[in-house]
Amino acid sequence: MKKAMKIFAGNCNRTLAQKICTYAGVKLGKCEILKFSNDNIKVRILESVRGKDVYIVQSSSPPVNEYFMELLIMIDAIKHAKADHITAVLPYYPYVRSDKKDEPRISITARLIADLLETAGADRVMTMNLHSSQICGFFRVPVDHLLAGRFLCDYYRKQGIDNCVVVAPDAGSAKRAGHYAINLGLPLAILDKRRDGDKEKPMIQHVIGDVKGKRALIFDDEIATGGSILETVKALESLGVTEIQACCVHGVLSGKAIERLKSSSLSKLVVTDTVDIPPGKKMKNMVVISVAQLFAKAILYSHNGTSMSGLFGQM
């Protein structure tokens, strides 16, 4: 007797969307996303959504602005096609790092993204591991903020964490790293990056904490160019660690990231599939953990009005 549910997907990460549908036990909704020769997007929703509870899955990866506009147009089309309720599902939130104004006259673009989603017609948003949890406060519509950290820790516990230390690549990420350290019952170390002058590159002076002779686990919310990870790896090498692994939720892996990571002494890289990892970005020692089941569960709970509390942990 409940309103029917439909899940649609943009072009950004259809593999994940397809998996979510499989776990949720529904067919991915049919829609056509065209590109005119003048570079304008045209979206045709090919199934009736009148009165339905609709979920639209669209992650973020290059071309980021293209995919985001695609999502806005999909929401608009579905809203005016008289859907009852629209949830924008953004496994990796676009512009997630533009969450504060630390220079004059810049945009808090993560906030703008929130406003644009609401304007287009999103009644609710579902996303995963925001760079800062304050971003939830950028929305006037309710947000379901899923967290994958507990599941990544589960993976590590299975793999074994003897003699490990959690390493934060800089003071700014000490808080997040601390959560992982507590969950895994491991010690924490922090790299203290400084610049000598204003214009110089960041330089790692020394480590705060004890890493020598240990296996280092670096946790972050995302790995973009890999530059920061690489610096961290080099610093840790010189500090006498026995092995280095890195783990992040969002495998953005932009620019020369893969190249850099391949050439580093990183023994393993663990990521989820919030961002699609095309074959060209795969590495031998890369482990991809799917979050499809988590999203499927969240969508079903949301549709059925079931409490999600206790489902996703603290990080």
Place this chain on the structure above:
Amino acid sequence: MKKAMKIFAGNCNRTLAQKICTYAGVKLGKCEILKFSNDNIKVRILESVRGKDVYIVQSSSPPVNEYFMELLIMIDAIKHAKADHITAVLPYYPYVRSDKKDEPRISITARLIADLLETAGADRVMTMNLHSSQICGFFRVPVDHLLAGRFLCDYYRKQGIDNCVVVAPDAGSAKRAGHYAINLGLPLAILDKRRDGDKEKPMIQHVIGDVKGKRALIFDDEIATGGSILETVKALESLGVTEIQACCVHGVLSGKAIERLKSSSLSKLVVTDTVDIPPGKKMKNMVVISVAQLFAKAILYSHNGTSMSGLFGQM
């Protein structure tokens, strides 16, 4: 004693923005638009805009969505930098042809664009020759809708229009063509395009009106792929015209447009510079008429609170 004015420009058509500034007698505002390796845009406004009357010039051309997001981010940055008033100046309005819902479950994206501009913080919009003038009604903020038609007619009058006939490529554009015909005091002819069946290509059956032995002038608001112009040219050839010229405000010229137009018997193509025409898109018989002075005038009138009525005519 008035509030100072600043003009900024996005990356889409900086040549036009620069010319507008020259005519307006102001320096183009300094800003930096970066692209991170993860494809996120970062905008840094490098001059104070606190309390200023700001104009942001951004046209639309591929990458369309990229440039539009760039504009939204610029508006957001400038709004939160406490500008007094922000006018988004869009010489060619993005998604201008997506102005109605002629299929089920599609987006009236030109309306969505309007909503997004208002959400980002545009207090007013200035644009030129919208595909349909109803689009002004998509905005809750006031719009200055400039029209270049009268100035294009001036060009033609100077060139000579003896023995000419204005040709509308199809019934849908008869109204616009009629305005040009009236302004130039020329007769009008209309091509009657039909499909034999649903899935076939458009096919021009016959002309409504008299073109034989005349010089045909085709007027349109934009030329995109050139497909429609090409069909019209071919039809007119077979109908015995002595010469064919085409004129449009927005030289979108996407896909194979230039290739097609070069290989056609078109003797001249007149466009404005609302859309930047890079060297690779130039043709021998192409005339580009600049609208920079019109925009400069409109911006100064807007800033000074001078009436623009009677400035721009009917088309």
Place this chain on the structure above:
Amino acid sequence: MKKAMKIFAGNCNRTLAQKICTYAGVKLGKCEILKFSNDNIKVRILESVRGKDVYIVQSSSPPVNEYFMELLIMIDAIKHAKADHITAVLPYYPYVRSDKKDEPRISITARLIADLLETAGADRVMTMNLHSSQICGFFRVPVDHLLAGRFLCDYYRKQGIDNCVVVAPDAGSAKRAGHYAINLGLPLAILDKRRDGDKEKPMIQHVIGDVKGKRALIFDDEIATGGSILETVKALESLGVTEIQACCVHGVLSGKAIERLKSSSLSKLVVTDTVDIPPGKKMKNMVVISVAQLFAKAILYSHNGTSMSGLFGQM
């Protein structure tokens, strides 16, 4: 288990509303609309609407502003009486021709009407054959835009269309006329109206296309004063047509329209009942086709969440 539906009607076209209810199989909701001696309207909704899915039918005819305010007050009363969802059903949309700003400092009143409906509390709008389909974009709430053209063509096909030609009264209506011509498989002709000077009356110079010896069918979205139709009829007479029929969706028939049409050589006038045709406005050769069943169907589909796509065609 679904929310109950109620249909109410304002005073503008209660006959149509009553017919819609009959087709929909529901009783017209009871409400009282009073006028105080000071000309203020008072609306009393006489049935509970708490938690209901409510449809309010109100067309537009003189006194136009009176009826529109009546509709706004009904929406307000029903909203604050805690209806779950309100759809304003406007068979003929008020101020539909004020859809663009073709003179300085005028109002796009069709857009203002949209804003006022949303402000009063309309969650959705249902209307028929808008003068321009862009008007749908004036709304932030979803619009169901019904189109009666296909049903009018059905009528003509039944009557016989041998030797007919579709005539557009001017270039501006060539597009709409073209749709009818295509649907009926008939040729198209266009009258080319021009003014000699600024202040003169419109004057029809000549026809574009072939009408001699044919039966002319004039299609339009509405007939208001009949002035344009009359001119067209006179022009066609002088061009040697054998018979002239006119057909429009909205029989506004204001001012001296009926008088004029009666005295013309029009052999038949086909209208729908979106606007009530009181006995005094009836003519011998007038055919009124009811749209009640179409609206009843649309309301039931809307209430039940059934797709309306494919129901109403292109014009």
Place this chain on the structure above:
Amino acid sequence: MKKAMKIFAGNCNRTLAQKICTYAGVKLGKCEILKFSNDNIKVRILESVRGKDVYIVQSSSPPVNEYFMELLIMIDAIKHAKADHITAVLPYYPYVRSDKKDEPRISITARLIADLLETAGADRVMTMNLHSSQICGFFRVPVDHLLAGRFLCDYYRKQGIDNCVVVAPDAGSAKRAGHYAINLGLPLAILDKRRDGDKEKPMIQHVIGDVKGKRALIFDDEIATGGSILETVKALESLGVTEIQACCVHGVLSGKAIERLKSSSLSKLVVTDTVDIPPGKKMKNMVVISVAQLFAKAILYSHNGTSMSGLFGQM
């Protein structure tokens, strides 16, 4: 160096608007208000308002809804013509008595009016003697609520108020009458109206207070049909008063009001010109006090940012 001011007027009470302009020392702005044969209003603002501080004077009298829509369309036209600030000046506020919901499923139309004014684009509202002062709270934009009571008392003091008593026509108006009594230093009496049963007409049982041998002054915010005044006059006659005068701010005088008042023993009727009193509504013993100077003062104070406090008193 300040922004220029413009005053425009709708058709409702142009005499008052013209007087206000004279007192304010500005010319009434030129605009054209047309009515099409289909009863649609068209407003053309004939002077530039770009960047101006605009005041639009429109009162309320039959046809009330017509005049109110006219006002909304004027506001919309002026807003989109880029006025800097728009103040709607409503000497008599429409639907002012519909200020509460004392029956189920009715509209608080005075609140709807407020919302519609804001939606059309009014940045501020100026009005006079609202039926209840809570109506100011219906607006999100600031309201200048002028009060004419003190000036009416000034008139009475000049005329002489020996042996007078202020009479409230019923318990509901005792509060307002009390304010006048205090200002004039006069005693107060209240008529106690009751119905014997539900369906019967109101019946005045008796007076609360002392009126015998006195001159009765009845004060009210408005006189509509005159029914209530007439009943009061009759009751006072039977209670032995020596003379009866009535005074109100808004001379609505609808329906048979003038007829009734003429045939009554009322010795004088004092009204203001917030509502236009056409010659046919004038009576011998009617005194019309103009509020034009008050409004002119308020508009100048508003334009110049001068405090209005202390200008208008308590009633």
Place this chain on the structure above:
Amino acid sequence: MKKAMKIFAGNCNRTLAQKICTYAGVKLGKCEILKFSNDNIKVRILESVRGKDVYIVQSSSPPVNEYFMELLIMIDAIKHAKADHITAVLPYYPYVRSDKKDEPRISITARLIADLLETAGADRVMTMNLHSSQICGFFRVPVDHLLAGRFLCDYYRKQGIDNCVVVAPDAGSAKRAGHYAINLGLPLAILDKRRDGDKEKPMIQHVIGDVKGKRALIFDDEIATGGSILETVKALESLGVTEIQACCVHGVLSGKAIERLKSSSLSKLVVTDTVDIPPGKKMKNMVVISVAQLFAKAILYSHNGTSMSGLFGQM
């Protein structure tokens, strides 16, 4: 099959909330309201509200601002916990007397309260006996305005009202008192309070109407400091009444109210429990009539979509 209902309560009047739940047959929802040492409130909703129809009961009594912020925070928490619909139930509305602007530059705080409730996320409001019924117009969301007057009259009719007169303490409350007089079929008297000069205390000059030898019943919407009641009692004593009773809906009883009332010759005080009466504020001759059943009924009707009309009368 309907959405489940939940009732939560703030700290202001949990006794009433608990009683409402008992009458409604539901358990009071679990939530934790903490106060940090820095005086910040923290609300933890301890039951899932996802997709539920939620009612939050919070009255108003000192600390008024504390309790109101508590309510706003509860609404916010419940909204972002994805409740389907939130009704703020305010048995006694905060700042209810700040409903007009009778001095320059003050706030119509009752309107601000309405705006703040809507901003926090209230979809509907339920309240009782507002000081002026216009306050309903302060809301854009629908309001259920319950009235307890009829039930208080029922109480008096049971107690016997022989030889009684209803007394309004001043002209301003004559209207409300009149309603009670009519419902009870009793005569009405009004005390005429005046000040001799601007700065003096109010002074009761004389009574309008007949009270000598009668039992006086004073009705009001609320009793705050008791000052006004006390003055009225004293005046009535000197006018020869045989007994004085007072009755109000909201027993605010602030400042020295209880002290004053105890020392007066008031023979009985009747109040409801919209405001909690702690033991320290109880008096021997005080009767507290619970409105819990009324609210329970209203909540159930609201949840079930049942009409409330005819349930609550006129005062």
Place this chain on the structure above:
Amino acid sequence: MKKAMKIFAGNCNRTLAQKICTYAGVKLGKCEILKFSNDNIKVRILESVRGKDVYIVQSSSPPVNEYFMELLIMIDAIKHAKADHITAVLPYYPYVRSDKKDEPRISITARLIADLLETAGADRVMTMNLHSSQICGFFRVPVDHLLAGRFLCDYYRKQGIDNCVVVAPDAGSAKRAGHYAINLGLPLAILDKRRDGDKEKPMIQHVIGDVKGKRALIFDDEIATGGSILETVKALESLGVTEIQACCVHGVLSGKAIERLKSSSLSKLVVTDTVDIPPGKKMKNMVVISVAQLFAKAILYSHNGTSMSGLFGQM
């Protein structure tokens, strides 16, 4: 020729407001803030603000909710008194620590505060050292986020920082502490707090970094109960530091903070006066650095449209 400026102050920290006015060279605006016996606040603005650029200074300290409601009521009163522009100046932002949803069904109250300020009528917000800089993104109106860190460092540099180490009390504050360390050119150490079980008190296991024999400087954005500082002090004592100083922007000092700090081995406490420090909360070794001049400068820059960039640094 510019609009005049006015500064008003609520009751929370009038000393600071008074100092700001002195630095800004303007007189503090007159207003009266009353409390009725029923605990309702009444604000009377005693100077005209019509057309003015108004700044309202209100910090946050117990009673927090009282002061915040006071601010909202002041904004509302000033908005409806027709101020041109209102800036809410919040030296210490209320509920600043409620900036994320780290438990199910709680409120991001810092975001709610932003919404309420905008609803009341704040056009802009000025505040200092938000707990997380993302809070700026909670606002749709522009925010001037002042930072006092650079000025606190200036103080320390003057005092001498030989042999000092900056200590972060936990991983979560490592980022902020890192900024201070960089500005002062000092090393950084972090205390690693962990709980043994879920319900136990936080327990400091060990320090990350080198503190032995050094002078420890603890920097934080605020000190509330002092509990965290105390633990840190104790831990540092056991780690062999030679001296401990603490410095924070906001001296909230709630609960037993002063008692605790007095009994600790802290040699100095540096705070600013964003929160008023009453005599009872002063300690011998407390240094209060006034931010009045910073705010005065920011207000003048804001009023004059002068760029603030480069004024306040990074922390």
